[in-house]
Amino acid sequence: MESQNHFYGHSAAFAVYAGRPRPRHIHGLVQHGWTAVSPVQTHFRDFPKVGLDAGSRRRLLVWSHESRAWDPREERHTTTPVGAQFAYLARAAGPTPKPRDERDEVVLMPVHGIQTQRVRGDHAGLARLWREQEGPATACLYAADAADPDILGAYTGAGHRVVVLGERMDAEFLWRLWTMLGRARRVVSNRLSTPVLYGGHLGADLGVYGDALRIDGESDAMNQRVRQTWPELHGQHLDPATAGPVVDRELGVQHLLPPGELERLLGWRGLGPAIPATEFWTTSVVSRAVINLRRRADAPAAPPAATEEAPTGLAFGPWLRAAMSYLPRPLPRTLPAAGQLVEPIEVRPAAWAG
Known part of the structure; x- marks a missing residue:
């Protein structure tokens, strides 16, 4: 019913696990990702009636x-645990690939x-x-950061060699991530995050250390809470026996x-997908437009430089690009096979334009 269900090739991963061609x-x-707080309050907050x-x-x-x-148990909304999409893809894919070189x-x-x-x-x-x-390592950047x-x-x-995995609506995104993390002996981040968990699930050594940096609009309180809540998942070298479970x-x-x-829980049996497909192309467009307008009004502003006045809100250009990314588009008609290698996209500074 909503484009976020298809972020990062997640619905595609469900499909190959279930033996479906698309x-x-x-x-x-x-x-659609690991979160350090309730997914009801983060990923689902724009649709407060769903789950009541x-x-x-x-x-x-x-x-x-x-x-x-x-x-x-503390949520008003009913939730059903099904496990992470990446874990389904990994289960369907089988053995991980071998590294090609040191990086x-x-x-x-x-x-x-x-x-x-x-x-x-x-x-x-x-x-x-x-x-x-x-x-020397492979640094995987989000497309907006690259x-x-x-x-x-x-x-x-x-x-470092720099790669990206594609835009978030790219159905092969998760395949590229599986290919890259499957080759890795070690996965490192400056924060506990979704790909760290994925790497650990595939058996890689983990490191979570270095400057956590700062995302516009956040305080350090959340980062401190994450470190306190998952202390065994922070440090330069994590203990696999402790971190793995x-x-x-x-990941569930x-x-x-x-x-x-x-398939039953996804509503994929019989004519089940017809209703959310209709919503995807009709009412979800209007709903998402309203949500994006509200988000622009509430968006955190970037900190001003010393010589600038405080900004009044999110610039129109970035907001419009983000809003357009939610517009419905046809789902892919074919998918890579489970276990098929799909290479991350290497980024060269002179050629990369995002």
């Missing part, structure tokens, strides 16, 4: 009911911004620290379903 529209909303009726087919599907981030063995996943919120701080210092501690010359230059200047609980591995039951 994704379908989903009855309800699906969590426990008997409705329009469900809120979350990764885990055993995450430390939240207690589902495949260490993957850097710095915290990313989005079109409407930039990551600020000493990117070059972080890239140099990781070069000193990890050696389009920023300062961020891109920080990593290429430190001697925590990672899998956060214990909730993974057989294909038939997953």
